Amino acid sequence: MSTPERDEPPAAVAVTLPSSRCAAAIDRAEHARFGISPFNRYFSAGRIRQLAAWGLGRFADVHFYMPAAPSAFAFEALGYGPERAAWKARRQGQYTRNRILAALRDLDVADAEDRVLGWAELDGNAEYSRLYGRAELAPRARTGLRSRRAPRFPARAPELNNDAQCRSGHATPTCPPVPRIETSPA
Structure with missing residues (x-):
């Protein structure tokens, strides 16, 4: 896919919302956070630009999250x-960050x-650590399971509740499961 010229309108974007909470968050248009997988070819340079153009035109604030560092565990x-x-994960993460x-x-x-958040930006974030710990314990509290603590690395951006905040201090309303956003040529 080629990257559209700057003056072209952004590609059509279809958003599938799994709940009314998601619809309310989209309607408020306060903040969008796109999770960009460093190893997923879906996120081409053109697709990232389409998502960015759509998000910047629709939301008051936009961030991109790319969890490259935890990919090292998959390589191991x-x-x-x-x-x-670790080197392979870092290299792919830098490539994705540059795109x-x-x-x-x-x-x-x-x-x-x-506007680009990686594991390094989240690792030292106290609010993220607090919410991550809460999310990690939630399934055990519901099912009564007890097990050793899993290795600490994020499965995705800190999308846990309406009290969460991004690094810039913006509220990040969320809804499980995450809305699905697809782009197509204009």
Whole structure:
């Protein structure tokens, strides 16, 4: 897919909302956070630009989250040594970060760097750690399961409740499951 020219309207975007809570969050249009998987070819440079254009035109604030660091665990499970696995995850994460930044800069977003969140930005965030711990314990509380604590790494962006905040301090209303957003050529 080629990247549309700057003056072209963004591609059509279809949003599938699994609940009324999701619809309310979309209607408020306060904040959008796109999770971009570093190893998923769906997120081409053109697709990222389409999502960014749509989000920036619809929401008061937009961030992109790309969880590259936890991918090292998958590489270790595939037999890579820890150093090589971490290097591969870092390299792909940087490549993905650069694609996101290029899309944002192409759209003349002045604070592009601040809109891209990776594991490094979340790892030291106290609110994220608090919410992650709460989410980790929630299934056990409901089912009565007790087990050893799993390794600490995020499964996705901190999408836990209406009290959550992004690094910039914006409220991040969410709804499980996450709304599905698809783009198609204009």
